[in-house]
Amino acid sequence: MISVTRVHTRVKTQGIGHPWSAKADRLQSATGIMLGCFLLLHMHFESSILLGKEAFYQVVQLLEGGMFSSTGHGFPMVTKVFSVFMLLVVIVHAAVALRRFPAQLGQWRALRSHLGGINHRDTHAWFWQLITGFILFFLVPVHLFTMILNPEIGPHLSAERVYHDNAWLLYALLLPAVVIHAMIGLYRVAVKWGITAQRSGLRKLAKVLIIYLLCLGSASLVAYMFIGSELSVPVQPYVPQ
Amino acid sequence: MSQGRQLTFNIFRYDPQEPNDKPKMVRYQLTETPGMTVFIALNKLREEQDTSLQFDFVCRAGICGSCAMVINGFPTLACRTLTAKYPKGEITLMPLPGFELIGDLSVNTGKFMRELAERLKLWLHPKANDISIHRLEDPMAPEEAARLYELERCVECGVCVSACATKQMRETFVGAVGMMKIARFELDSRDARTAEDFYHVIGNQDGVFGCMTLLGCQDNCPKDLPHMQQIAYLRRKMAMTLV
Numbered sequence: 001m002i003s004v005t006r007v008h009t010r011v012k013t014q015g016i017g018h019p020w021s022a023k024a025d026r027l028q029s030a031t032g033i034m035l036g037c038f039l040l041l042h043m044h045f046e047s048s049i050l051l052g053k054e055a056f057y058q059v060v061q062l063l064e065g066g067m068f069s070s071t072g073h074g075f076p077m078v079t080k081v082f083s084v085f086m087l088l089v090v091i092v093h094a095a096v097a098l099r100r101f102p103a104q105l106g107q108w109r110a111l112r113s114h115l116g117g118i119n120h121r122d123t124h125a126w127f128w129q130l131i132t133g134f135i136l137f138f139l140v141p142v143h144l145f146t147m148i149l150n151p152e153i154g155p156h157l158s159a160e161r162v163y164h165d166n167a168w169l170l171y172a173l174l175l176p177a178v179v180i181h182a183m184i185g186l187y188r189v190a191v192k193w194g195i196t197a198q199r200s201g202l203r204k205l206a207k208v209l210i211i212y213l214l215c216l217g218s219a220s221l222v223a224y225m226f227i228g229s230e231l232s233v234p235v236q237p238y239v240p241q
Numbered sequence: 242m243s244q245g246r247q248l249t250f251n252i253f254r255y256d257p258q259e260p261n262d263k264p265k266m267v268r269y270q271l272t273e274t275p276g277m278t279v280f281i282a283l284n285k286l287r288e289e290q291d292t293s294l295q296f297d298f299v300c301r302a303g304i305c306g307s308c309a310m311v312i313n314g315f316p317t318l319a320c321r322t323l324t325a326k327y328p329k330g331e332i333t334l335m336p337l338p339g340f341e342l343i344g345d346l347s348v349n350t351g352k353f354m355r356e357l358a359e360r361l362k363l364w365l366h367p368k369a370n371d372i373s374i375h376r377l378e379d380p381m382a383p384e385e386a387a388r389l390y391e392l393e394r395c396v397e398c399g400v401c402v403s404a405c406a407t408k409q410m411r412e413t414f415v416g417a418v419g420m421m422k423i424a425r426f427e428l429d430s431r432d433a434r435t436a437e438d439f440y441h442v443i444g445n446q447d448g449v450f451g452c453m454t455l456l457g458c459q460d461n462c463p464k465d466l467p468h469m470q471q472i473a474y475l476r477r478k479m480a481m482t483l484v
Contacts, residue, residue, distance in 0.1 A: 017483060022482070025476070026480055102410050110410045113409075114338065114409045117314065118314060118403070118404060122457070122460070123455045191456065192473065193476060194473025197470065
């Protein structure tokens, strides 16, 4: 009879696990959720221009801490500091998300051939997240640097930036990239950690939010263009009636 | 009975053993019969039109996992795919990507599964006090047995591996089948391995933290295994280990 030797000891697997693997994954999701939720708020704050100059002015004063100043005017420094903070969050997110990029040409070819041969919607959605993520590497820092160097926000000052300083071009490119990236990302992070099993509902919600945010963003961009075209340089800051 | 419609099959043909053979798509025509599956059609084609056609099958009932292939862009089991599903009658068959090609539609999933099992140590590691073969095993709670059995349903067909873009991009990624099996032993109360032990096996870019949640595994698994929940469970579990 053949004897079989079995080793019945506590298994010592090779010590290849490193705490940073888990940390990087948690960081990517946490910064992603932060940025995605911030985008939802940001889009609504900036589109308050659709309710008129007065509404936008009040939103800006509130967010810049106007209630803490004697004049009721907020401090642009708040925008500056917050932009620096968001830049740091973006840098962390980009650094850990880089793990996902097909950095080698062979990986890119494998991905393209997979997308061509296998019919799967979520993989295609990820592909668009990858492309928009790459675009955001270049567009987000430009937007944030503008806000750090020149943090003055207001119905007229923002319109000047959009129309006279030609920032509309940046926003027209940034809007679809960031909305698509963030909404697919929020959907993915929810199913990734098993926050919900309602996948089809979430997917619909992500689609609806993408369309809604694109409409909202485009409409407010057009509104700024109209306001900007009515202003003459040098632009005077808006004064509430 | 009325005459069945004409089906058109576009089948990937390539025999790596033939020195001068080049990969190509070959068209075949076949008359559909009632209840015909892609598996039945392939057998008919081989019997009546081309005896050199290579493909795998054993059970023809979705249990052995041998006949997995890419049918019109979806990796699945040929024996569980009715030709009636395709209103145009056009069916394109490709071998599962990501595996060693034996020839035509036949791939070596067995070699991959064996290497995976050895690498991830996919067998029960008993506790130290369970060494004696004379000792009776403790009874298992029916709920736990049911949970384990649910994950044991995997037939190792390789569909999850082929449906996963992450796996296609990263050769060393363990894929859903690896994680499903790790989860099975993680849930087993008889297994001596701790969360930390499992972390050293799948707590990295090749394991659960390399998964990008593309969910090709979840959407294509012919046995409808709960890959999405299982990987999320492992991710949560592993993210709380080694902190």
